[in-house]
Amino acid sequence: xxxxYTQAWISARIGQSGRALQxxxxxxxAAHAAAIxxxxxxxxxxxxxxxxxxxxxxxxxxxxDLLWPADSDSADDGGIDEIAVExxxxxxxxxLDNAERAEAARRLLAxxxxxxxxxxxxxxSGRTARALIDALEEEAA
Numbered sequence: 001x002x003x004x005y006t007q008a009w010i011s012a013r014i015g016q017s018g019r020a021l022q023x024x025x026x027x028x029x030a031a032h033a034a035a036i037x038x039x040x041x042x043x044x045x046x047x048x049x050x051x052x053x054x055x056x057x058x059x060x061x062x063x064x065d066l067l068w069p070a071d072s073d074s075a076d077d078g079g080i081d082e083i084a085v086e087x088x089x090x091x092x093x094x095x096l097d098n099a100e101r102a103e104a105a106r107r108l109l110a111x112x113x114x115x116x117x118x119x120x121x122x123x124x125s126g127r128t129a130r131a132l133i134d135a136l137e138e139e140a141a
Contacts, residue, residue, distance in 0.1 A: 003057075004048025013039055046081060051093070091121045105132050 013034035048054070080103055087094045088104045096104065101122060108118045119129035 003044075003046075004050045004054040005043065006048075006053050008049050009048065009050075010036070010039060047087070047094075051095075088122055091123075093123060096122075102132060102136060105129070107135050109133060109136065 006082060014032060016032065068108055079097075080100055081096075084094045084096055085100050085104045087108070088096055088100070089108055101124075105118055113121070115129050115133050116126060118124070118133065119126050121131065122133070
């Protein structure tokens with residue numbers, strides 16, 4: 001659930017009711033464990049569609065960090081969440097930190113988008129987008 005998948009979504013993928021995933025259940029069958037393991041392998045690096053679930057997980061301190069491969073190079077990229085940046089560049093509603101927002105704007109600017117288009121894609125006000133682009137241009141100079 002930490003990266004945005006609801007119990008209903010997970011349950012539907014393994015052919016169970018949402019109740020089957022609650023912690024109060026006495027046991028998990030080998031088949032269900034294998035099905036969940038396959039889901040984790042397939043979706044561990046893909047943020048789920050539920051912002052509510054992600055926010056709840058974050059508020060409760062649940063993390064998806066353990067789902068990332070140990071040899072991940074995410075520490076080498078300054079902490080940029082590439083998936084979030086790509087989704088934001090496509091206009092998806094994604095929460096970005098300042099570094100990720102700047103990276104998305106830099107890439108869109110390099111692709112030839114106008115400030116107004118960048119603002120729309122990143123869901124920023126025109127003023128915020130202009131300030132971000134000005135800072136990027138000043139940094140490049």
